[in-house]
Amino acid sequence: MAKPPLTLKSPPGSRNKRLFIAGMLLVLLLIPFLRFVIDGFNYWLHMFLYIFMYIAMASSWNIIGGYTGYTSLGHNFFSATGAYFSGVLLVYFKISPFLTAPFAGLLALVLGLVFGLISLRTRGPAFIISTIALVLLVKISFDNWDYIGGANGLSLPLLDLDVSLVKIPYYYYMLFTAIAAVYTAYRIRHSKFGLGLRAISQDESKAEVAGIPTNTYKILAFAISGLYVGIAGAIWGYYSTYLQPKTLMAILVAAQLVLMTVLGGKGTVAGPVVGAIVFIAAEEYFVSALGSSELNIAAMGLLLAVVLLFFPEGIVGSLKSRGRLPHILDWD
Amino acid sequence: MTQAVQLLIIGISLGGVYALMASGLTLIFGVMRIVNIAHAALMITAAYASYWAFRLYHIDPIVSILISMPTMFVLGMLIYKLFFQRIIDSPRIGELTVLLTFALALILEGILGYFYTNIYRSTNPSYATRAILFDPFYLPQGQFYATLMSLVLIALLWAFLQYTKTGYSIRATMQNRTAAQVVGVNVNRVSMIAFSIGTALAGASGSMMTFLFTFYPGKHWEWVAILLSLIVLGGMGSLLGALVGSIMLAIASAYVSFRLGPTWSPITFFLALFLILLFRPQGLFGHKAEF
Numbered sequence: 001m002a003k004p005p006l007t008l009k010s011p012p013g014s015r016n017k018r019l020f021i022a023g024m025l026l027v028l029l030l031i032p033f034l035r036f037v038i039d040g041f042n043y044w045l046h047m048f049l050y051i052f053m054y055i056a057m058a059s060s061w062n063i064i065g066g067y068t069g070y071t072s073l074g075h076n077f078f079s080a081t082g083a084y085f086s087g088v089l090l091v092y093f094k095i096s097p098f099l100t101a102p103f104a105g106l107l108a109l110v111l112g113l114v115f116g117l118i119s120l121r122t123r124g125p126a127f128i129i130s131t132i133a134l135v136l137l138v139k140i141s142f143d144n145w146d147y148i149g150g151a152n153g154l155s156l157p158l159l160d161l162d163v164s165l166v167k168i169p170y171y172y173y174m175l176f177t178a179i180a181a182v183y184t185a186y187r188i189r190h191s192k193f194g195l196g197l198r199a200i201s202q203d204e205s206k207a208e209v210a211g212i213p214t215n216t217y218k219i220l221a222f223a224i225s226g227l228y229v230g231i232a233g234a235i236w237g238y239y240s241t242y243l244q245p246k247t248l249m250a251i252l253v254a255a256q257l258v259l260m261t262v263l264g265g266k267g268t269v270a271g272p273v274v275g276a277i278v279f280i281a282a283e284e285y286f287v288s289a290l291g292s293s294e295l296n297i298a299a300m301g302l303l304l305a306v307v308l309l310f311f312p313e314g315i316v317g318s319l320k321s322r323g324r325l326p327h328i329l330d331w332d
Numbered sequence: 333m334t335q336a337v338q339l340l341i342i343g344i345s346l347g348g349v350y351a352l353m354a355s356g357l358t359l360i361f362g363v364m365r366i367v368n369i370a371h372a373a374l375m376i377t378a379a380y381a382s383y384w385a386f387r388l389y390h391i392d393p394i395v396s397i398l399i400s401m402p403t404m405f406v407l408g409m410l411i412y413k414l415f416f417q418r419i420i421d422s423p424r425i426g427e428l429t430v431l432l433t434f435a436l437a438l439i440l441e442g443i444l445g446y447f448y449t450n451i452y453r454s455t456n457p458s459y460a461t462r463a464i465l466f467d468p469f470y471l472p473q474g475q476f477y478a479t480l481m482s483l484v485l486i487a488l489l490w491a492f493l494q495y496t497k498t499g500y501s502i503r504a505t506m507q508n509r510t511a512a513q514v515v516g517v518n519v520n521r522v523s524m525i526a527f528s529i530g531t532a533l534a535g536a537s538g539s540m541m542t543f544l545f546t547f548y549p550g551k552h553w554e555w556v557a558i559l560l561s562l563i564v565l566g567g568m569g570s571l572l573g574a575l576v577g578s579i580m581l582a583i584a585s586a587y588v589s590f591r592l593g594p595t596w597s598p599i600t601f602f603l604a605l606f607l608i609l610l611f612r613p614q615g616l617f618g619h620k621a622e623f
Contacts (some may be wrong), residue, residue: 043618071427073434088339118606122613124426125367129560130609137559251553255438258431285621292551294449298442304435308428309418 069201076130082230085235108230152246265314343583348479356533362569378538408531567618
């Protein structure tokens with residue numbers, strides 16, 4: 001298949017699309033007020049929050065994995081360090097993660113720069129391997145670091161609010177993180193920087209010859225892709241009230257990020273959003289249909305294999321190349 | 333001094349098994365240019381087969397290699413047909429197959445976890461806990477047998493690659509896929525055979541793993557990172573590199589384990605991986621062009 005030429009131009013923005021996005025955001029902002037109407041509301045808040053977290057993380061992953069074409073299987077390194085950074089500050093210094101989460105993001109950004117300097121010297125499979133090794137390395141270190149709880153983990157106090165209200169601050173924080181992440185991904189896609197990244201993913205040597213500072217771009221892309229993952233991790237850690245290296249740095253978390261983005265459409269702005277929603281809906285279905293057993297892991301693997309083999313462009317990408325993508329979902 | 337030599341002995345006697353694990357992986361990478369993330373998951377699959385053969389029919393784990401290798405060879409052929417045949421010529425094969433084998437690993441882990449749960453397992457043939465003593469040193473008997481068996485298998489693999497026609501085609505494909513195709517090598521068939529041999533070697537090492545290490549379905553993530561560090565150190569696609577890299581890192585991890593405690597010993601592999609990527613990305617015996 002011939003690749004479309006790389007351009008900065010976006011398709012003519014239609015009023016409908018803007019209205020759709022604005023309307024969707026308004027609905028999401030108002031959803032917490034539904035608690036006056038519906039029972040069992042915390043479940044829905046939890047699901048939305050969970051989806052927002054993955055939208056933020058998958059959109060960020062897309063910057064390095066989708067635009068730049070460097071698959072990272074270690075992005076939960078960023079969420080775990082973010083969670084631990086804010087968690088330790090909360091436990092030992094009583095500073096709310098709502099204040100420290102942006103700094104957790106900055107920490108992830110800096111760590112991304114450092115790690116990127118080392119591992120982005122390699123290309124292709126070697127890079128992927130180095131990201132897996134990073135997560136395992138940090139997991140062992142955290143397992144043996146007693147100050148932050150070691151392998152037993154660290155318990156965090158929850159916000160002191162009524163049960164029916166307690167999820168709402170997290171909801172809004174995660175919603176804004178997701179919006180910021182998607183907006184950043186959108187802005188990058190339509191910048192000269194993003195154009196350079198996409199050139200790298202198509203042919204790195206040619207991009208370099210064309211005068212793109214590929215190394216700087218790659219490292220920056222990797223670092224920026226850590227930013228919102230760190231923030232989302234910090235909030236999620238606070239929300240789940242318990243941090244443990246084993247769960248935070250399970251390779252499955254990284255796998256989910258990749259799977260969502262690939263499922264939705266790598267390299268598109270709407271892809272990770274669609275992918276995260278579809279994936280989590282499917283996961284909820286599997287859990288309720290098959291029970292929360294190990295078969296979920298197998299189902300996830302099977303889904304990933306089928307998508308890779310038959311729809312490598314993902315939902316958004318496949319629909320787009322067939323001209324079937326609803327206009328309101330074409331955010332590129 | 334005695335201590336140092338003792339650690340050297342332990343290191344080498346584990347290094348052979350690591351080398352067997354790594355040789356299958358490096359063979360697959362050399363021929364197909366894919367990093368098989370599912371390699372360790374395949375090892376664990378074979379480990380379960382040997383585990384049940386031992387528990388139910390009292391078949392010695394080393395003897396059960398005779399069963400696990402052919403079974404895993406066939407499984408490898410199946411996996412190749414199902415997963416790789418249609419994409420082997422895609423230009424993005426490297427990246428695509430990492431994700432695809434990642435998916436395969438998840439599938440295997442999920443199925444094994446569903447049937448056998450996450451209980452830690454291991455077999456205990458009589459030699460697993462014994463040691464061969466020659467004052468002042470000792471050699472764990474299980475490790476010794478396993479490494480001996482591994483070296484035999486690696487030698488057989490080497491002879492196969494060196495002296496048979498198929499082996500010759502495999503080496504040609506490793507050197508230059510396009511050129512091999514031009515001179516009439518059926519690279520698709522060669523890839524399938526190489527992948528199946530790699531899987532069979534994973535099967536053999538999985539059988540021996542049962543009495544050397546405890547295992548459970550999710551354990552393969554730890555293993556695959558270790559294996560990858562071994563072949564990155566040696567140079568991906570180089571058999572000699574896999575052997576040398578494995579023995580070097582096995583000795584290093586034995587020292588780390590002695591100095592800092594066994595929980596830290598896996599860190600040797602991951603740190604080594606970073607240092608190699610930083611200073612010599614092509615590894616000890618690799619070619620610069622590979623990455």
